[in-house]
Amino acid sequence: MRPLPPAARWCLIVLGVTVCYFATARIGIQWAIVREQISPLWPAAGVALATPMLLGPRFWPGIFLGALLTNIALGPSLGTVLVISAGNTAGPMVAYAVMRRLGFRNELDRLPDAVLLVVVGAIGGTAVSAVMGTGVLVFGGALSPGDFWATALVWWTGDAMGVLTITPLLLLAPRFHMPKRVPLIRWGEAAALALFGLGTAVLASTTTPKLFVVFPVLIWAALRFRQAGALLCSLCVCTVTIFAAIRGLGPYGSYELATRMLHVQAYDATVGLTALTLSTIVLQRDRATAEITDAWRQITEMVDMIAPRQSLRSAITQHNEDEAQAACASRKWSR
Structure with a gap:
């Protein structure tokens, strides 16, 4: 079978990221407590951060399209939805860039990697999405200015929890191998x-x-x-x-x-x-x-x-010594 051209492969991967983001976002919306749009658990944020880590930053359009499809039905306007989608994309991309700059590795096999994922990925990067999204809702009149901080905290918490719970599992998935023989007591444990x-x-x-x-x-x-x-x-x-x-x-x-x-x-x-x-x-x-x-x-x-x-060297050395002693003894007898 002929391999896919790079452009076709890029489109397929972007489409896959879009579908994954949209599916996990629909799950998060089930817990929405602000405008039926802002949830305290947003698994799509974990997918968004894992995408550049596993696939590379050039597949960011998949994050944007997934966020756009999620938010376009929730409103309130196309301009607001575009800004929210841009924030949902910018947050994980900024966190990814900072974490890579600081030496983060996907294997999560070092203590600094775990700290970076929590501090930069789950706390820092998600604040970008929360502030941008809440700000544009207030600016567009969908929220009152007095609700800014409460809404931003819910948004921030939801994205952070998505990163904390989903991103590590996605990073672990490519390296996970099910053991062939698992004792029954292990299943019980x-x-x-x-x-x-x-x-x-x-x-x-x-x-x-x-x-x-x-x-x-x-x-x-x-x-x-x-x-x-x-x-x-x-x-x-x-x-x-x-x-x-x-x-x-x-x-x-x-x-x-x-x-x-x-x-x-x-x-x-x-x-x-x-x-x-x-x-x-x-x-x-x-x-x-x-x-x-x-x-x-x-x-x-x-x-x-x-x-x-x-052992061989010792045997050879001993043999040479024996020969030397025998030769010396022979010369004495000959005298």
């Missing part, structure tokens, strides 16, 4: 982790003193199931927390919208950073152990190769 993860996430959303019960489960997931387990647990906790905040349940029910979103942002950012940090440290430990094991194997092979040669 995974099921128990999923049950405890969901249970503690729900329990943490009931009262403030129970917020911290999720962290032992995150430690368990990171130690036993590495990045995949820790990130999935983080996604579960963040989703349940945001659902509780939307409904005004548990520790979030007594606050105004802006304060509620700040609390959710701080808590979910802590959960996401903990999951990323722990799983990255465990990955670094595994890599160091593998390197030490490999170095020990190489040293053992070198010793095994040197030992026979050393």
Whole structure:
């Protein structure tokens, strides 16, 4: 089969990004609490940041088109929708550029990578989209100036949570390989982790003193199931927390919208950073152990190769010494 021309391949990838962004945006809209458009959990933001990281920055039109298709039906006007879509594109592209400049790697196998993803990707880049989008809504008359900060906080929280929960999973996906043989006890442990993860996430959303019960489960997931387990647990906790905040349940029910979103942002950012940090440290430990094991194997092979040669050299040296002694003894007898 003849390979596709570069232009056709570019168009297909852009179309795929557009579809992925639109599909995840439709999921996020189901939780919208401001104008049926602004959600405290926006998975499309995670897709938007992962796109340049995995595919390259030249596929940014897919992000823009996906945002345009999502927002065009929500209004309020074409100009406003274009600015919002531009902000949805500019935020992740700016975060991508800064993270690459600072040496970010998609493998997420170093502690600085996890910190960059949280600080620059989830907190910094998403602020660009939130400010641009909320600002144009206020400028266009769709929102009152007094609602700017509350709306911007919801927007910012939703995009940040999308980056924290979705982007790491997408970065991990190309390197994930399902083990061929998994013991039955391992499946049982995974099921128990999923049950405890969901249970503690729900329990943490009931009262403030129970917020911290999720962290032992995150430690368990990171130690036993590495990045995949820790990130999935983080996604579960963040989703349940945001659902509780939307409904005004548990520790979030007594606050105004802006304060509620700040609390959710701080808590979910802590959960996401903990999951990323722990799983990255465990990955670094595994890599160091593998390197030490490999170095020990190489040293053992070198010793095994040197030992026979050393024995042969000793035998030759001993033989030469014996011959020299025999020759010396022969000369003495001849005298």
